[in-house]
Amino acid sequence: MSIGKRNLVQTRKGSDLPTQGALPADQRDAALRIAIVDESSVRAAILEDGLREAGFTQVERIGETRNLLTRIYALDPDVILIGLENPSRDVLEQMFQMSRAVKRPVAMFVDQSDSASIQAAVDAGVSAYIVDGLKKERVTSILDLCISRFNAFARLQSELDHAKDALEERKVIDRAKGFLMKAKKLTEEQAYALLRKTAMNENKKIVEIAESVLTAAELLK
Amino acid sequence: MSERLRIGYIPLVDATTLLVAVDQGFAAAQGLDIELVREVSWSNVRDKLNIGLFDAAHLLSPVAIASSLGLGHVRVPLIVPFNLGINGNAITVSTDLFAVLSDVSDGDITDPKVSSRALARVVAERKKRGAEPLTFGMTFPFSNHNYQLRFWMAAAGLDPDEDVRLVVLPPPYMVESLASGHVDGFCVGAPWNSVAVDSGIGRILHFGCEITEHVSEKVFALREKWAGENPNILAALMRALARASEFAKDANNLSTVANIVAPRLGVVSELVVRTLTGSLKIDADGAVRHSENYIAIGGRDVNRPDAVQAAWAYAQIVRWGQAPLSQDLCARAQNVFRPGIYDAVLGSTIEPRLTGPRDGIGAFSGPDFDAHDIAGHVSAWQTKRAYRPRLSVVR
Numbered sequence: 289m290s291i292g293k294r295n296l297v298q299t300r301k302g303s304d305l306p307t308q309g310a311l312p313a314d315q316r317d318a319a320l321r322i323a324i325v326d327e328s329s330v331r332a333a334i335l336e337d338g339l340r341e342a343g344f345t346q347v348e349r350i351g352e353t354r355n356l357l358t359r360i361y362a363l364d365p366d367v368i369l370i371g372l373e374n375p376s377r378d379v380l381e382q383m384f385q386m387s388r389a390v391k392r393p394v395a396m397f398v399d400q401s402d403s404a405s406i407q408a409a410v411d412a413g414v415s416a417y418i419v420d421g422l423k424k425e426r427v428t429s430i431l432d433l434c435i436s437r438f439n440a441f442a443r444l445q446s447e448l449d450h451a452k453d454a455l456e457e458r459k460v461i462d463r464a465k466g467f468l469m470k471a472k473k474l475t476e477e478q479a480y481a482l483l484r485k486t487a488m489n490e491n492k493k494i495v496e497i498a499e500s501v502l503t504a505a506e507l508l509k
Numbered sequence: 510m511s512e513r514l515r516i517g518y519i520p521l522v523d524a525t526t527l528l529v530a531v532d533q534g535f536a537a538a539q540g541l542d543i544e545l546v547r548e549v550s551w552s553n554v555r556d557k558l559n560i561g562l563f564d565a566a567h568l569l570s571p572v573a574i575a576s577s578l579g580l581g582h583v584r585v586p587l588i589v590p591f592n593l594g595i596n597g598n599a600i601t602v603s604t605d606l607f608a609v610l611s612d613v614s615d616g617d618i619t620d621p622k623v624s625s626r627a628l629a630r631v632v633a634e635r636k637k638r639g640a641e642p643l644t645f646g647m648t649f650p651f652s653n654h655n656y657q658l659r660f661w662m663a664a665a666g667l668d669p670d671e672d673v674r675l676v677v678l679p680p681p682y683m684v685e686s687l688a689s690g691h692v693d694g695f696c697v698g699a700p701w702n703s704v705a706v707d708s709g710i711g712r713i714l715h716f717g718c719e720i721t722e723h724v725s726e727k728v729f730a731l732r733e734k735w736a737g738e739n740p741n742i743l744a745a746l747m748r749a750l751a752r753a754s755e756f757a758k759d760a761n762n763l764s765t766v767a768n769i770v771a772p773r774l775g776v777v778s779e780l781v782v783r784t785l786t787g788s789l790k791i792d793a794d795g796a797v798r799h800s801e802n803y804i805a806i807g808g809r810d811v812n813r814p815d816a817v818q819a820a821w822a823y824a825q826i827v828r829w830g831q832a833p834l835s836q837d838l839c840a841r842a843q844n845v846f847r848p849g850i851y852d853a854v855l856g857s858t859i860e861p862r863l864t865g866p867r868d869g870i871g872a873f874s875g876p877d878f879d880a881h882d883i884a885g886h887v888s889a890w891q892t893k894r895a896y897r898p899r900l901s902v903v904r
Binding site for chain 2: 353354355357372373374375376377378379380381382406407410415
């Protein structure tokens with residue numbers, strides 16, 4: 289066992305943990321206070337929605353990272369979720385050791401027995417911190433949800449990027465078609481067929497041929 | 510066949526040897542295909558190294574030790590066969606605080622003993638009139654930035670946990686925080702002190718080497734387990750780093766090196782040159798302070814891991830209550846640094862250091878450091894209260 293963890297155990301006081309233990313099981317999770325530190329308000333909203341749907345009602349978002357620790361102390365969360373691309377992760381590391389001002393101990397959610405879930409979290413780009421003494425099982429569902437929402441957001445983001453690229457390509461091809469129709473007196477269908485045939489012959493993408501056509505058109509102006 | 514490796518780094522000048530090893534082809538010459546991954550936080554570098562997403566990393570020296578001891582975090586034994594940087598930090602204060610410190614100074618304020626006493630007077634005066642305590646930024650709880658600020662403050666009897674506020678700030682936020690008055694000063698590496706000076710809101714008070722003349726700042730760290738399983742790849746990595754280090758140390762290569770490093774850091778190459786040559790503008794009027802010791806990144810004296818440095822880092826960790834004092838932990842901390850691997854791979858032999866402070870550290874205050882007497886080191890500064898280990902200990 290590591291020293292850090294030994295200290296955690298030694299210094300934990302039963303009274304530090306509020307009355308959650310006395311609550312009925314179905315109300316316990318709802319009583320968890322969760323803070324989401326995320327500069328991406330869209331992703332934070334997606335995550336918050338997911339948590340609320342899962343029955344966690346006390347969810348707070350922190351978008352602005354100035355005075356982060358003060359804001360976290362004020363919220364006094366049981367669980368903190370933060371994206372790995374956020375430099376303020378290092379600020380949270382201070383929570384483990386600054387005795388002053390901190391009201392409750394917070395420990396990072398890492399455990400040697402848990403490398404699969406850590407790996408999944410890091411792959412998804414998220415890390416979690418939990419209040420000391422909170423049972424791991426109670427946080428697992430939050431972390432799982434967080435991982436799936438982060439992954440879903442990343443997928444959405446890449447689909448969006450993809451859609452944007454496709455739209456751009458479509459515009460380029462349309463402009464090339466227009467040029468060919470005018471210059472070679474072709475119908476739209478013939479212009480497209482010409483682009484496609486050239487692309488196949490040259491083993492290139494249609495959009496690449498369309499770009500070449502537009503470059504040529506620019507030169508011939 | 511080349512070995513594919515992923516290595517994490519933070520964009521700082523003391524990553525130079527690693528960046529040059531890859532970008533100047535020294536790694537490829539050793540049959541290594543290295544993907545350098547730029548990171549935004551030390552927590553990320555540590556975690557990705559620990560779970561195996563990185564094969565090696567550019568890391569804060571005290572983090573390599575904290576991770577190996579499992580301080581405040583899961584324990585993952587790391588080894589350091591190669592030291593990347595000595596020194597390189599500076600303490601910058603706001604122009605307002607500098608003016609106040611100068612007013613109450615009883616001598617040459619460039620002497621840290623004088624500036625530290627001046628700080629103690631300012632702190633006492635603020636306390637008397639009920640003003641908010643001064644706030645200082647540093648980069649990570651396990652960092653020389655944290656320890657150098659604390660060492661400097663405590664030299665004049667201040668208790669850094671009671672008399673001032675110390676806050677972790679990501680380096681890119683330091684300057685903005687100084688401008689907004691969120692902090693009154695900070696200790697950080699290049700280029701952030703220069704950025705504060707250039708924008709007219711800060712003044713470099715001390716180079717890190719004026720607080721401690723010779724400290725291991727960044728290391729090349731790997732998981733002990735991985736290193737044990739891949740001795741040949743490790744040896745190839747060390748040879749690539751050693752050649753890059755010799756290249757980077759040669760003054761004739763300065764502009765080539767700066768041109769390699771600058772785009773990786775996202776700064777202009779002139780700033781890298783200023784840093785590597787140890788000539789920093791310290792105030793808005795353009796006064797320049799120069800020190801040969803400001804930062805060192807190349808050569809055997811820099812790269813060969815030194816157990817005294819590991820002991821020093823552990824002593825700071827103990828002094829500031831981040832870990833208990835024990836022979837066992839001290840031995841484990843020292844065993845993180847592996848001069849034996851360095852010697853075995855690079856054919857180096859143990860030679861006495863020709864230059865530098867006699868105790869290997871050269872702190873501006875207190876007795877010489879003795880790696881065999883951490884207890885003596887810690888007790889030399891007992892001030893208002895005894896620090897007890899309180900990692901994750903609150904209330």
